[in-house]
Every structure is written in C-alpha cells, then in structure tokens.
Amino acid sequence: MKKFSEFLTPDSIKASLDPSEFQGEVKIKQVEYILININEENAEEIERIIGQISEIVSTHGAVMGEVCSSLITGYFGMLEGDTKGAVHRSKLTQELLSSLGNKARIIHGSCSARVGSFGGGNSWRFCAILPGFSTLLGKLLNLPFGSASEA
Numbered sequence: 001m002k003k004f005s006e007f008l009t010p011d012s013i014k015a016s017l018d019p020s021e022f023q024g025e026v027k028i029k030q031v032e033y034i035l036i037n038i039n040e041e042n043a044e045e046i047e048r049i050i051g052q053i054s055e056i057v058s059t060h061g062a063v064m065g066e067v068c069s070s071l072i073t074g075y076f077g078m079l080e081g082d083t084k085g086a087v088h089r090s091k092l093t094q095e096l097l098s099s100l101g102n103k104a105r106i107i108h109g110s111c112s113a114r115v116g117s118f119g120g121g122n123s124w125r126f127c128a129i130l131p132g133f134s135t136l137l138g139k140l141l142n143l144p145f146g147s148a149s150e151a
Contacts, residue, residue, distance in 0.1 A: 026116030031077040031128055032089040034062070034108045035136060036096065038070040039145045042103075046070060049103055056099060060092040065127055071137075078115050078128055086110060093148050102146035107139050109151035 034057075038049050050067060057064045057074045061084060065073035074092070076084040093108050114129040130136065136151055143149055 024117050026114050026118070028112050029077055029115045029128075030110065031075050031113045031115065031130075032062075032085060032108070032110050033113070033128070033130055034074040034089060034093060034096070034106060035140050036072040036074070037105050037140050038072070038100075039103050039105075040070050045103070049100065052099060053096065053104075056095055057092065060088060060095070062088070062092055073128075075128055078126075097146070097148050105140060105143040105145050106148035107136055107143065107151050108148065109136075 054064050062074045062076050063078050065075055117124045117126050119125050
C-alpha cells in the first residue's frame with residue numbers, strides 16, 4: 001500500500017497545513033461521480049481494498065474524494081481543466097468492477113454539483129456536494145455486491 005505522501009507533492013502537503021489555502025469560492029460544476037461501497041464482511045481487507053481503489057482511481061486521472069468507513073467517492077471534473085466525461089467514468093467503473101468483483105458495489109453518474117472548500121475556522125475540506133446524495137446512497141445500498149448501476 002502506498003503512503004499518503006506518495007499521492008501528493010511536497011508543495012500540496014505544505015499548502016494543506018495552511019487552512020487559508022482551502023478557503024475559496026464554491027462553484028457549480030458538471031462532475032462525473034462514482035460511489036463505491038466495500039463489502040464489510042471481511043473488515044481486515046477494507047484497508048487493502050481502499051488502497052486498490054485509490055490506485056485504480058488515480059490511474060484513470062480521477063480524484064478520490066471522501067473515504068467514510070466502507071464508502072468511497074471518486075470524481076472527474078472537480079479540478080480546473082479536467083474535462084473527462086462519461087466515457088472515462090464508464091471505463092473506470094468497469095475496471096473497478098473487474099478488479100474488485102463481489103467485494104464492492106458501485107453507483108455512478110453525472111450531475112451539477114457544488115464544488116469547493118467547505119468548513120470553517122481551521123477545518124476546511126475540498127469536496128463535491130452531490131444533489132440527492134441520500135437517494136443515490138439508498139440506490140447503492142440496494143445493489144448486490146459485484147454490480148454497478150448508472151444513476
């Protein structure tokens with residue numbers, strides 16, 4: 001498994017220590033999203049699977065977003081200049097399914113999302129806020145492991 005510092009440049013690590021770097025304008029952007037839920041039956045495997053997902057996501061040029069226990073998000077279109085669309089999302093989804101098999105289930109799609117830095121004080125997080133996230137999460141949790149669906 002790669003160390004956190006292998007995914008970021010020294011400048012980005014330094015900038016992350018300064019909360020003012022994260023404050024900025026929130027923009028409405030067209031994003032391609034992937035929500036991945038890992039099968040928790042083998043809890044000791046979750047760390048390895050998250051590492052595997054991270055490598056696949058970065059290989060495709062997507063941004064790995066939030067990791068919340070067994071839920072992982074990935075995005076195209078969050079960063080300036082990223083114009084990858086549905087074709088890239090579909091290829092990424094297929095590779096994730098092929099690599100993870102019945103260890104994960106995936107829901108993916110495209111939407112206009114609020115993208116930027118959210119938080120306050122010394123705690124800021126650059127992320128995307130997907131409209132209807134609860135509905136998407138419900139659809140994801142109703143899928144059988146080893147499958148994917150476009151929302």
